[in-house]
Amino acid sequence: MFGRRRFLGLSAGTAVAAVQACGAPGREPVGPDSRMVRLAERARRPANARRVDIELRARPGEADLGGPSAPTWMFNASLPGPEIRVRRGDVLRARLRNDTPEATTVHWHGIALRNDMDGVPGVTQEGVAPGGEFSYEFTVPDAGTHFFHPHVGTQLDRGLYAPLIVEERDEPGRYDDELVLVLDDWLDGLSAGPDARLAELRREGMSMDGGGHAHSGGAEPEGAQPGPLGADTGDVSHPHYLINGRVPAAPVVNRARPGQRLRLRLINAGADTAFRVAVGGHRMTVTHTDGFPVESHRVDSVLLGMGERYDVEVTLGEGVFPVVAVAEGKGGQAMSLLRTGAGTAPVASVRPRELAGRPLLARDLHASERVRLQTGKPDRTHTLRLGLEPSGTYRWTINGQTFDERTPMPLRRGERVRLRFVNTTMMFHPMHLHGHTFQLVGGARPGPRKDTVMVLPKETLEVDFHADNPGQWLVHCHNVYHGESGMMTVLSYTA
Ligand code: C2O
Numbered sequence: 001m002f003g004r005r006r007f008l009g010l011s012a013g014t015a016v017a018a019v020q021a022c023g024a025p026g027r028e029p030v031g032p033d034s035r036m037v038r039l040a041e042r043a044r045r046p047a048n049a050r051r052v053d054i055e056l057r058a059r060p061g062e063a064d065l066g067g068p069s070a071p072t073w074m075f076n077a078s079l080p081g082p083e084i085r086v087r088r089g090d091v092l093r094a095r096l097r098n099d100t101p102e103a104t105t106v107h108w109h110g111i112a113l114r115n116d117m118d119g120v121p122g123v124t125q126e127g128v129a130p131g132g133e134f135s136y137e138f139t140v141p142d143a144g145t146h147f148f149h150p151h152v153g154t155q156l157d158r159g160l161y162a163p164l165i166v167e168e169r170d171e172p173g174r175y176d177d178e179l180v181l182v183l184d185d186w187l188d189g190l191s192a193g194p195d196a197r198l199a200e201l202r203r204e205g206m207s208m209d210g211g212g213h214a215h216s217g218g219a220e221p222e223g224a225q226p227g228p229l230g231a232d233t234g235d236v237s238h239p240h241y242l243i244n245g246r247v248p249a250a251p252v253v254n255r256a257r258p259g260q261r262l263r264l265r266l267i268n269a270g271a272d273t274a275f276r277v278a279v280g281g282h283r284m285t286v287t288h289t290d291g292f293p294v295e296s297h298r299v300d301s302v303l304l305g306m307g308e309r310y311d312v313e314v315t316l317g318e319g320v321f322p323v324v325a326v327a328e329g330k331g332g333q334a335m336s337l338l339r340t341g342a343g344t345a346p347v348a349s350v351r352p353r354e355l356a357g358r359p360l361l362a363r364d365l366h367a368s369e370r371v372r373l374q375t376g377k378p379d380r381t382h383t384l385r386l387g388l389e390p391s392g393t394y395r396w397t398i399n400g401q402t403f404d405e406r407t408p409m410p411l412r413r414g415e416r417v418r419l420r421f422v423n424t425t426m427m428f429h430p431m432h433l434h435g436h437t438f439q440l441v442g443g444a445r446p447g448p449r450k451d452t453v454m455v456l457p458k459e460t461l462e463v464d465f466h467a468d469n470p471g472q473w474l475v476h477c478h479n480v481y482h483g484e485s486g487m488m489t490v491l492s493y494t495a
């Protein structure tokens with residue numbers, strides 16, 4: 001319901017303006033000027049680029065969560081959907097067929113791709129109608145751990161998500177093997193579903209005070225101290241938490257050999273849940289976040305907001321070890337197992353002691369030298385005040401406006417742009433930028449390169465990026481319920 005409204009008519013004034021500014025009508029009724037976008041992309045494509053062809057079919061089906069079974073929507077009838085694996089510089093061609101009852105799209109989260117393939121209905125394309133098809137085709141410019149999902153309504157809180165792994169053309173190969181672990185909070189098919197939940201949130205409004213926020217999510221366990229995200233970590237209580245589509249009582253078991261150096265690619269595909277992740281009996285070395293390398297950092301646990309990714313390495317001991325992802329501040333958890341030898345599997349509620357201390361946040365990291373932005377002053381700063389207003393409503397805003405009311409923020413190609421996120425609310429917001437990778441600034445040393453960062457309650461946080469990919473690009477909260485309730489806006493530039 002909520003998604004569909006957006007496809008009726010060409011509401012995107014900014015996109016239409018971009019077409020006119022470039023003076024080329026193009027074939028797409030919505031979207032930036034294709035000719036310019038195509039030329040810009042050609043320049044980034046290596047001479048020996050391969051083309052990888054993928055078929056994606058979004059369709060209702062029954063997901064077996066390892067006990068509970070849930071009617072939902074999935075890509076290619078699997079949960080998570082089919083992993084796409086390409087090499088940096090490859091051309092990915094993905095043909096989407098929509099067999100769901102709603103319009104949909106695919107957004108390639110984390111990829112600095114050509115704007116007209118970004119999958120945002122009303123901004124970069126029209127939604128793909130039920131029964132319709134759309135071919136996405138773009139060069140993949142950067143290696144890293146990414147994922148894809150629809151950008152319509154609450155569809156991400158169904159089963160429509162899958163990893164997109166971009167390998168380096170010559171990976172240094174410090175690790176022996178790797179494993180992709182996708183984390184998710186699950187309610188679809190086991191309750192009224194995400195659209196009903198969103199409608200409910202809007203009806204309730206923000207009934208409670210204490211920062212003006214209803215505590216409708218899973219309760220913090222009695223007596224627990226709030227973690228780095230504060231006391232209020234979510235709006236929705238999901239009955240299950242999953243790693244690679246499984247509840248912890250029926251976990252995925254991955255086999256490996258003791259002594260192996262294993263790279264874990266962690267992806268938070270949740271809608272309303274941050275996950276605190278640890279591997280029982282092991283420390284982890286963080287090597288990348290949101291696809292980009294960082295100075296390696298040894299930790300016990302990491303905290304991933306929705307849309308964030310971390311790559312970590314562990315040197316495996318012998319036995320059976322749980323990988324636990326605790327729903328931060330909510331009480332439940334997801335689990336998978338690593339088996340390198342004999343031993344009894346831990347129970348679903350196991351809490352490795354590695355989870356006890358302060359988890360790593362992105363701000364603790366520093367970009368590897370080769371991906372650092374040069375230090376410099378921004379040519380332009382945009383302030384984004386993250387709000388919940390007026391109080392008593394479920395209306396999440398950026399500078400007082402919901403997405404429907406947005407004033408696009410102008411940029412110019414070639415600028416160094418600073419985004420200053422000012423969080424006026426009592427909740428954290430994982431803010432995600434499309435089409436670019438920013439760098440956290442403000443610390444004594446350059447922060448990590450990322451596309452999604454958690455802005456903590458009442459915090460002001462700044463990021464810089466280079467405006468090198470013209471188009472209409474979303475900046476939004478990756479809490480699906482916040483984004484759908486307004487916390488999204490557009491950065492706009494043509495040349
Ligand atoms: Cu993963 Cu605009 O989103």
Ligand code: CU
Pocket residue numbers: 428429430477478479482483487
């Ligand atoms: Cu938010």
